[in-house]
Amino acid sequence: MPAPLRRRTVLFAGGAVLAGGATLGGGTAPAAAGPAPDAQVIEILSRIRPPLFPDRWYDVTDFGAVGDDATDCTAALRAAIEACHRDGGGHVVVPAGDYRTGAVHLLSRVDLHLKKGARLAFSHDPAAYLPVVPTRYEGTECYNYSAFVYAYGQRDIAVTGQGMLDGRADATHWWDWTGGPPPNEGPDKTTLLQMAAEGVPVEERVFGEGHYLRPNLLQFNRCENVLLDGITVKDSPMWNIHPVLCRNVTVRGVTVDSPHGPNNDGIDPESCTDVLIENCTISTGDDCIAFKSGKDADGRRVNVPSRYAVVRNCEMADGNGGVTAGSETSGGVMDIFVRDCRMSSPHLERAIRIKSNPQRGGTIANIDVRRVTVGQAADAAIEIVLNYANVITGAYPPDVHGITISQLTVASAPRALNLLGLTDDPLRDIHLHQCRFDAITEDNVIEHVEGLRLDQVWINGARVDN
Structure with missing residues (x-):
């Protein structure tokens, strides 16, 4: 596993380099995502049954x-x-x-x-x-x-x-x-x-x-x-x-x-199961879909995650985020699967967004996104940050790991990636597979990330795998 990235990282269209000039990552590209997430989707859907009602009106x-x-x-x-x-x-x-x-x-x-x-x-x-x-x-x-x-x-x-x-x-x-x-x-x-x-x-x-x-x-x-x-x-x-x-x-x-x-x-x-x-x-005027699980002390007291959810075939226009986890994450957000969604608006700030801070805590893991098409976004297409509301210290650092985004295409956005872990609480195991970002105008920002994998990722027509 690559060492944690402790410095600001910039991904240019022509390749991936650290701010100081060192190479980011290395080795062979990882294999494509296996069938396990789709099997989890099938299992979740098998449990979800809409209620039936007597024929009385x-x-x-x-x-x-x-x-x-x-x-x-x-x-x-x-x-x-x-x-x-x-x-x-x-x-x-x-x-x-x-x-x-x-x-x-x-x-x-x-x-x-x-x-x-x-x-x-x-x-x-x-x-x-x-x-x-x-x-x-x-x-x-x-x-x-x-x-x-x-x-x-x-x-x-x-x-x-x-x-x-x-x-x-x-x-x-x-x-x-x-x-x-x-x-x-x-x-x-x-x-x-x-x-x-x-x-x-x-x-x-x-x-x-x-x-x-x-x-x-x-x-x-x-x-x-x-x-x-x-x-x-x-x-x-x-x-x-x-x-x-x-x-x-x-x-x-x-x-x-x-x-x-x-x-x-x-x-x-919020703190729901089988959705x-x-x-x-x-x-x-804010996030389109946001998975939450309670805030700070009270979220830890209740301690119930949002878990086992499928989002599919949805369309998002205006919003701070298309599909989001947070910022209330104290009970955890896990096993969320996004499939075949479309997002676009000059007022859509981000497509995929995960946000928390070390006062919120909670585990955010096994978020799997596939086949999302983004026309226009106004900020980063993908944002995962642990400094939400500018909070960078606290006794409850979130555990964010196991985020996979596959077959995401973005026609226009200022930035492809905004990934901000914390010095003592890095993001871990973020995997982008077969993603394409076009009309990107700003350098991507990556800080404090362990195990970032870019596999068949293109930015402005240039492949940036690591």
Whole structure:
């Protein structure tokens, strides 16, 4: 194995050299990736089964909902869901129309089915998301405003159809809580992190009314057998789709249209097991898909990884990252497989992104990416960094190793690679195989990396294998 790279490394189009002129790597090129990752994909998919629902149908208009974009339909939606659940499950149908509502809480064996032309238009009033519920806010558990669509501890739940969940967040509703003149979320975020660091019980970490921690658009917490199919989600206060501590999750054919808001991640599985994300179209103000597992002390307390996930046949436009791990990595992110995705936008900063720091910790391993096509990216096509938020010291250095990226093609980006380990915590075993980067305008940066392998890698038409 090559010695750790302890100096800034620059990969030029004509070859690979260290900043001081020494040769990077050496020896024969490694063999192509074997069949083991594909076998793992097959095994994961064999365990993922979308829930099935009885052939019972409950039209929300029969419970008093009116799609006139004016009537408060919260009680009607709740009554329909409760009736469906009480009868043993089925489908709660929202026909075409604009339905104003507050928090919608799903129950076991219920599919919330939005017909084409149906729109749930969520209230701007924070009181519509009370009482507080158990949640995770940026990787830390607390009690806070309910997500707009929420479930806790339920089994066999779904949101399906061709309709829309419209969070209606904008610069004067929800997004204004992120900064600027008080009141804003800053003091509450600081308080929550202090509570977690000091071991304050979750039941005593109560926010909600009078506080400014933004809710998710959709969060399923500690649920099993989850399906999101065909819907459009739009303009969330923060993360759009956020399954937490769930098992057997399918997100299929979903459109995330939320490119303008702060922290508007598209799909963020956090501490989830057996996840399939396929045929989705995502444009966000932050990461398109981000695997997470809790933050700092609280993430280590819960200590549940995101593990066994497949992302395939998705399209990403705007976003800070196309497929991302982090930055909340304290419980670990492992066994993530990305296949046959397309990404392109002048506002897509990075295609593949892994980010953590030595306060977060966690193991990030066995990330396998194949056949991703990138048209345009605005920063590094591939970024793996351990100095996220400019934090370079801490007691919990992440363990990042076993990252394989094969058959990635990039038509245009400033930089192909931005790989930044730390002096005492190098990245390990990063393998690029059959990758091509064109129209690269800036030198690549590599610091503190052990076992970087470039096999049939081309930058601006020149092969840069080591």
